[in-house]
Amino acid sequence: MTVENGAPIIVWFRKDLRTDDNPALIAASETEHPVIALYIREPAEAGTGPLGAAQDWWLHHSLASLGSTLDRLGTPLVLRSGPAGKVLDDMIEETGAGGLYWNRRHNPAGVEIDKVIKASLKARGVDTRSFAAELLHDPTRLLTGEKKPYRVYTPFWKALERDGEPHEPTDAPEKLRPPEKAPASDVLDDWHLLPTKPNWACSFTDIWTPGEGAARERLDDFADGAIDGYKTDRDFPAIDATSMLSPHLAFGEISPARVWHATRGLTSSKDDVVHFRKELAWREFCYHLHFHFPKLAEKNWNSRFDAFPWEAAGKNFELWTRGMTGYPIVDAGMRQLWKHGWMHNRVRMITASFLIKHLMIDWRRGEKWFRDTLVDADAASNAANWQWVAGSGADASPFFRIFNPILQGEKFDPDGTYVRSFVPELEMLDSAWIHKPFDAPEPVLKEAGLDLGKTYPKPIVDHRKARECALSAYKSLKND
């Protein structure tokens, strides 16, 4: 299909808010037709994201950043809201656009919407093209010998390695030809994506700068430094040892291929590089699972868990969300999430395990809370990881592996630096007791200015009893 002379091409930005390594944008620019850069705020029911309030904050800043970059390249970013099919029909009608290019999304809800749009526009003679950019490998191609999706991570990783290097990332276009008349655009501020009263996101800027420029800087800094020692240090939440690229990847401000290739030729140890790549491959595994099993966020992968006797998510759920469980490592994690919209991976596992196995609250409640509060919330990675911790997921950690929050704290935050940075009530407590203030002798508590039950909560459940309850609930399942 060819696009009529002079007719613009619409590039529909979705979870690819970048100009670098953006094959849809590059392809449109190479046609030398005018380019209309479009972002559509789809209705929440569409299920295509952003997933929650923390991501709304990120989206606002990311769109502002993308808008400036596109302005510099020569074409404005047009913002519209509504069901994607309708917005695109209107835009084609208004502008006489002859082509629509996008990078494929793999979120099942998005895939369905895109299929309908593609069929309808093709039938109307619009040159509709889609490109691969969200993943390292295509989930319809990276399959087992029996042409089935992988359900276990290790063979998936081996297949990914066998499949060879992902595509070479391409640089941003140098220039984009604007349409003769810029289409009307919504005003970003009118979308009210930023919280105001109260502005609970005010501390997000302590650590985050949304946008592709900041993503690239973070990648360069990580490749120049923290990747050394990644394999061992990545489990210690007080050490700045991970890339913190997750929100940038979630919004597509940087491509996974760009990240992958940045680790080529580094002088860092091979172990560190391979381990980091294996984490990127976990993201990939989650996406492939979600693509092939669209109900991943709603249904137990292992249906045996359908009979699990979950507790109602009442007061204990609320205390968990507020970081008031009386277990310092859990509380520090939940407060980090509230303060920065992000939580260290080790602590995500501990807090999730605590909700599911100590409080016996359905993993879906936790998944939903994370979706609303994480800036990197991702339908695939969030659901797959919650199911992994619950034991109900694909290649999951067994249910009977119940994290002891005291031992996890002592092992991964030995001097309590992480806990102290998010739970100021415990700042003065001696390191020997930082992960178990409830066992500390009275004089120690007094010296630290702690009055348990008043200045910091007593544990909301007893670890040993909670563990026994969880194991017996699990056994009841097995006997079903």
Ligand SMILES: Cc1cc2nc3c(=O)[nH]c(=O)nc-3n(C[C@H](O)[C@H](O)[C@H](O)COP(=O)(O)OP(=O)(O)OC[C@H]3O[C@@H](n4cnc5c(N)ncnc54)[C@H](O)[C@@H]3O)c2cc1C
């Ligand atoms: C209960 C739970 C919920 C989670 N929810 C999300 C989520 O909504 N979005 C999200 O991106 N990650 C999620 N993760 C995975 C992981 O915690 C984050 O990706 C990681 O902490 C991001 O920090 P980083 O960028 O510094 O990671 P790095 O250690 O620097 O890893 C590099 C990249 O690899 C990917 N990655 C690393 N670990 C995982 C993993 N276990 N699963 C999938 N991808 C991974 C991420 O894209 C990450 O940015 C969740 C983990 C748990 C246990």
